[in-house]
Amino acid sequence: MVRSDIRGLTEAELILACQEIGVPKFRGRQLFHWIQQKAVQNWDEIKNIGKADLIKIQERLILVPLLQLKEQVSQDETRKFLFELADGQSIECVLMDYDRVKSRNRRTVCVSTQVGCPVGCAFCATGLGGWQRNLSSGEIVGQILDITHAMRQEDPDFQVTNVVFMGMGEPLLNYDEVLKGIQILNQEAGQNIGMRRMTISTSGVAPKIRQLAQDNPQVGLAVSLHSANNEIRNDLIPINRRYPLEELMKACQEYTERTNRRITFEVALIAGQATHKAAEEVAQLLQGQLAHVNLIPVNPVVETGMARPDGAEIQGFARVLEQRGIPVSLREEKGTDIDAACGQLRRQWESDEK
Structure with a gap:
């Protein structure tokens, strides 16, 4: 009998598993509450399930x-976990x-979905080590649960509010x-994180953007655009060769038409490339699209050799978009000093490799 990872099961699946054994x-409802809401780490922490039933459960799960x-x-209270x-x-x-820093009552976890990454974006550390495999739903949810468990040792009322x-x-x-x-993180008996408090970021997998629109789970969508020029984007995001801007933008338009939800387009700003022309191209590409642009000055990754533009270039880029009627914001920088910011995550910390 193949034993199932209990942290990757919905409440309904847990109830069915209990009935079957x-x-x-x-x-099943009790188990889901203990595993997902209480974030327990072992069977001994479960207090209201009899020993005989618990033994049967452990044989199956x-x-x-x-x-x-x-x-x-980090200096700004960002925490990175390996x-x-x-x-x-x-x-x-x-x-x-953010609750600790600015009293915004928001605690966001940036979750990994694969071991490594197959996309290989030019400015990102994750793809440097290649791709190994996908994570299971239990491993994805487990990141939230294990961070919650760790933080509740300091603050018993700790609760994750947002997931990206x-x-x-x-x-x-x-x-x-x-x-x-x-779906598991959204369930009321578990973490109860609202769908609109979760955001999926994609490098531009057009068919799956269309599928997401059809499935319509109410989650946010962010698209790593980075350039509105196919040749440049081919170099920055190799998946653009498979799903070029024309196909990507058609999928995004279909998404907004079906869901009536705005897409966040992420643009990494790189010294020498954050030009007035590049900003004009982004503005032209997004005209008529229900969109918001999030500018991200590229974070340092030794192997890429890429640097951030100066403040004047960043403000100039933003100004072009604003003048063209494109809503724009600058990504709040968090965790750069511990290589925890956008594009800096690896399968082991860089300090271990030196």
Whole structure:
């Protein structure tokens, strides 16, 4: 009998599993609450399920938390976690605690969806080590649960409020497991994170953008645009050769027409490339699109050799978009000093490699 990862099961699936092994279905509801809301790490922490029933459950289900190898805290209170998976692979994810910093009552976790990344964006550290495999829904949800468990040792009332699928990997290339993870995190008896408080970021997998629109899970969508020129984007984001801007923008238009939701387009600003012409191209591409542009000065990754433009270039780029009627904002920088910012996540910390 193949044993299922309990952290990757919905409440309904847990109830069904209990019924199938001769355990009352109310045990499934109890289990879901303990595993997902309480974020327990082992069976001994579950207090209201009888020993006989718990033994039956353990024969059918496994509870294996991620192994926290390291934690690093930034000057701005951002925390980066390095977790080892059951097969020895490792991932990084990041907690951005705005509640501590600016009393915004927002705690956001940047979640990884793959071990490594197959896309290989030119400015991103994640793809440098290649791609190993997709994460399961249990491993995706587990990042939230294990961070919650760790933080509740300091603050018993700690609760994740927002999730961004912007960590290691391309979420839409692990579509089914990501959406199941979102479904689990959204369930009221568990973490109860609102759909609109979760955002998927994609490098531009056009067919899956269309599928996301059809499935319409109410989550936010962010598209890593970075350039409105196909030749430049081919170099920055190789997947553009498969899904060029023309196809990507058609998919985005279909998404907004079907969902009536705005897409965030992310643009990494690189010294020497954040020109007036580049900004004009972005503005022209997004004319008529329900869009918001998030500018991200590229974060330092030694191997890429890329640097940020200066403040004047950044403001100039933003000004062009504003003048063309494109809503624009500058990404709030968090965790750069511990290599926890956008594009800096790896399968092990850079300091271990030196």
